[in-house]
Amino acid sequence: MPTCPAGHPSDDAEYCETCGARIASSSTPSTSAPSISTQNVFEPSISAPSISGPSMSATTVLGVTSPDPVQVCPECGDRLTDRFCEGCGFDALHRQVRRPASPVPRNANPTPGGWAGSTTSGRSWTGGGIDWIAVVSAERAYYERLMAETGSDPATLPYPSRLPERQYPLTSQFLRIGRRSVGRGIQPDIDLSLPPEDPAVSHEHALLLAKPDGTWSLVDLGATNGTLLNDEPEPVPAHLEVPLQNGDRIYVGAWTVITLRKG
């Protein structure tokens, strides 16, 4: 009778009938079995203690496990399962390492076009030594001006009680600004559906584009509520590139401000 890696005897020769572990180990690695090249992969463990947890050492033999090391958000105490805390939106990555020693490729392995409709083919890191960072936060003055101008009731769309700053290193050719949509397969790089979700941001709101000369520009993707730049009263024209400079403030949604910083 075949025996599984955990030592259960099993009538089923392919998968253990007790713990489900694969028994037929001799088979060729499935085509999709990832070949792992760690030197290119960004290891979150250098920053936060294994937030995404691939290097769990606690796991022993399948079926006989010690409990996961639970990550706790230092801000609000919620369980941390990802880079951003689900409770308060705390950015665990940048809290731990404010400035990566070397520019960090966000995605060394280009994602295949899995997210329907997204264009990820041109994704590669271009930051030739210049560190641009997009800082996402909230601005009350903008929010109040918007509420007054549109005659909206602040009670229906209250200003978030807290919005911790999030930093995104600009390390690919473009970054998508928007709100995640599972149904439509939209996964923006700067995802404003993270708590506190800014509902006035369109799913595909705007793009940050890297220019060959090392600068960046902004493209509004025809967002419902438009995109404002700095103190300009009128939204930027849709679908047109607007050059950006160090310190520029991009206003989207009801309260979100994205500030560009260089170096």
Add this chain to the structure above:
Amino acid sequence: MNAESGFTLKVSQNKFLVGGAREVNAVVTVESTGLDDGPGQAPATEAVEVIILDTSASMEWPILKIVAARQAAMKAVDNLRDGVSFAVIAGNHLASMVYPRGEHTVEANWSTKIEAKAALGGLITSGGTAMGTWLQLADRLFAPHKDAIRHAILLTDGKNEHETPEQFGETLAKVAGRFVCDCRGIGTDWEPDELRRVSSALLGTVDIIPDPNDLEADFRAMTEHAMNKSVADVGLRIWRPQAARLKFVKQVLPTVEDLTHLGVESGRLIRDFPTGSWGNESRDYHICIEVPPGEVGQEMRAGWVRLVTSGDAPEVLASANILAEWTDEERFYTQIDAQVAHYTGQQELANVIQAGLHAKRAGDLDTATTRFGRAVALARQTGNEATAALLDKVVDVIDYESGTVRLKSMVEKVDEMSLDTRSTRTVRTRKE
């Protein structure tokens, strides 16, 4: 897959998990084709149909209600295939036989159909409403027909007022899964939650018939649908690994129905979930299993799904695996399976509509607005146009994309109840 059985079972999932992750999600599509394809060939399986009519005093006014109910039931009787066993029950605070007189079913033929229709013509209304007693009588009528396709139609117009919710719950727990019951509410004085409890326990549908004149067509459709079933009591048999937990099992197409609590442990690490009877059709199920976290490179069977017949010697109609494999390659584990994503959206849609309706009834209009707004956005994203149309009657949409809505100041009760009863209906993904 077992082509001979006429059933196929397909699993759609992304088996890759990030190291340490535990939750495995899969959408299982069960399809039956080629059942009784022979022209004019009557299904070999025995079928029993029980029609349950509410005859409480409230059915008397407007007078059209009982008249329409009688006529609809007559049409349903006309539609019965000769040879099918049937009975008609009248329900108020008690349940009584309309046809035949005794507590049993009779075979449908030219003369029994005429007798049944005559008995229906003499129905009078009186008394209160205790649906549990109706279902118990139906259950007794079905009892001698263990291997048959057992289907009931329940028509009511009012609330279940003459038994306690506990009594009602006990009855439902007792009869759950014993027969399939499609429920219809006529008018707007009944409780969608109550009928939903019946249809959920009895694997049937629930719908509102706002206009008594539409009853006839609906009854005809229901009986025709029931007559087309040819395999009774099919079960989803799910094996899970030791130390794993079956988090939920839900039907997600054609409607959202949580089957988790209907599961019965039927062997070591095995649980059976009833799915009722089948004709030529296709249904989708969302299965979620929590497995012990694995290490990168490990591969396992997280679930083994089999479709089985009932009885002492269950026959396996089809089977498929739900797998798990841990990887640290982001491009594998970050993909969400399109089917899983789609039905997650559909379930959320059904949930936020219920949340919105409850908030509205409780007077919490802000919450209701937010929930309905989310529902509008989800209905649009997932292409559920039928639900979007129902929502349009309850809210004014300002922006579909972001789900910005305003509650309509005047909402017809029938529109709100239609949204309530029909919001669990789902659609397939647009692209297969």
